[in-house]
Amino acid sequence: MSRSDFTAKEFAGRLARVRAEMRLQNLDWLVAVHPVSIHWLTGSDAKSYQEFQCLLVGAQDEPLVVLTRHGEKHEFETDSLADEVHWFGGGENEDPIEAFAALARRHGLLGKRIGLEVPAFYLHPYHYLALRDLMGDALITESTDLIPRLKLVKSPAELGYIRRAAAIADLGMDRFKRDLAAGATELTLAGGVYETLLSNGSGIAASPINLVSGPRSAYSHGAPTERVLQRGDYVNIEFGATYRRYTATIGRQFVLGRPTPRMLELYDVVRDASDAMTAAIRHGVSARLPHEAARAVIGKAGLEPYRVHLSGYGLAPGFPPSWAEPLHMIGGSPNVLEAGMVVTVEPPVFIGAEGLGARIIDTLLVTQTGAERLGKSSRDLIVVE
CATH class of the missing domain: 3.40.350.10 (Creatinase/prolidase N-terminal domain)
Structure with a gap:
């Protein structure tokens, strides 16, 4: 900027x-x-x-x-x-x-x-x-x-930059889908994402990419390593794209080969929690309300002990090590959502004892009547045969 x-x-x-x-x-x-x-x-x-x-x-x-x-x-x-x-x-x-x-x-x-x-x-x-x-x-x-x-409520110019960042993030996720295969390393896959982001106008995001696979998929914020992906791996990726330092984040779940019933269960719970959270977001509601909606879904599935962090937060122009704003969707939050705020939705489930975790991350614009998802990437579990 x-x-x-x-x-x-x-x-x-x-x-x-x-x-x-x-x-x-x-x-x-x-x-x-x-x-x-x-x-x-x-x-x-x-x-x-x-x-x-x-x-x-x-x-x-x-x-x-x-x-x-x-x-x-x-x-x-x-x-x-x-x-x-x-x-x-x-x-x-x-x-x-x-x-x-x-x-x-x-x-x-x-x-x-x-x-x-x-x-x-x-x-x-x-x-x-x-x-x-x-x-x-x-x-x-x-x-x-x-x-x-x-600065929590964004101006039209700021929102234009965030929309541009969200479109670049979609390109990065498309690249990851194309490159994902058994035999690739986490680092190689991350490199492809970064190459796509930077070559399409993204700046360097304030927080580094999270990319975990196989037993590492239980790491909620694991950095990519030299690990070689194998068939049967559950894979989670999260990254941010920026434009003029304004950030949009995205996170998706993948599996190499046929998913196990447990993988499908975790994915479905997180997807339902994200949907419930998104449905609760609109102008004038407490930031606790979307969080409680997601928490109820995760709790009903018996996974409350594995909900390891807040359900979402405000997004800002960022400098390392964070792109977050002081707007937190979690119990006890004093914040009230307003039209023009930009937030992440990312209720998590990570189970260390099972070596499995799931999180879907989207960037949303709060509106008078609901929320607009700024990215266009599919939120389905991506199965790579």
């Missing part, structure tokens, strides 16, 4: 919404750390998230100020909407918190009311503690979800 991927009007609207929410929360400044937050407000696609970086957002008409490592300075200057770009490091080590302190004093943050994003993957604990000490009483809240919750 870059600043040219959306209109100036759309970027300005995003910033206005963030500032309005900041004023409601009585914040003078927001220190955004999550790369998706920085990306959403400035258009920056810079790969600097593994080092300290932040975006300073004032509640009034202050400039958007970026602090990043020296290696990303030029990219922020030429391909983002940041009004000021400051940097640390370069050819020698430099403490980024010292650089932040100088910048905070220059813009008068330390005497104001500050909210700080504290994302799971992108803020080192040492840096967090140093920032907290530096800000002192000025740090009044950890505003980790302020921006992410504002």
Whole structure:
């Protein structure tokens, strides 16, 4: 993504919404750390998230100020909407918190009311503690979800990118179907999928491909290996395609040769749970409702102990290691679904003792009256003779 991927009007609207929410929360400044937050407000696609970086957002008409490592300075200057770009490091080590302190004093943050994003993957604990000490009483809240919750409902332009990603994901699944055969390795099959995705315009997805076969099919998030596929294998694949970092995910079940009754049973339960979940999705319902619909199907089949994770979640533009948003379809979720949100549907069953697992994954757009499945790939169990 870059600043040219959306209109100036759309970027300005995003910033206005963030500032309005900041004023409601009585914040003078927001220190955004999550790369998706920085990306959403400035258009920056810079790969600097593994080092300290932040975006300073004032509640009034202050400039958007970026602090990043020296290696990303030029990219922020030429391909983002940041009004000021400051940097640390370069050819020698430099403490980024010292650089932040100088910048905070220059813009008068330390005497104001500050909210700080504290994302799971992108803020080192040492840096967090140093920032907290530096800000002192000025740090009044950890505003980790302020921006992410504002962006759960997608704009028409964002939805266009997600639809493009879903179409590319379908091409990747078509390639996998063509290549799947006894004697192929998991890694070779994964390579074919990636070749198809990238050659058709997908960027590199924030989370790597999951591809498991045979006894490894009980691994809910197993990476592909050198394992050679054999007749009789149950196979599960999940991957994401992206367009301008906007993600669509897909997951399907396959079997090489005749499926066993147990394979068919697990597939049917997961398919029915996915259908029940999809039927429950619409504008205005609690995110717990689709989850409970899927859980009821799995529980009725006696498989509740093997439901190993949540039933679905929101999808965002993603940076490694995740494309997820803070919208979870699981028990106790506080979220309410709204038209324009994009979610995954993926109720799981994985039974380690049997070496079997099943999961069907689709990307859905929440609408006023239901849900639209964005991918077109068949959801049937694919049997390869």
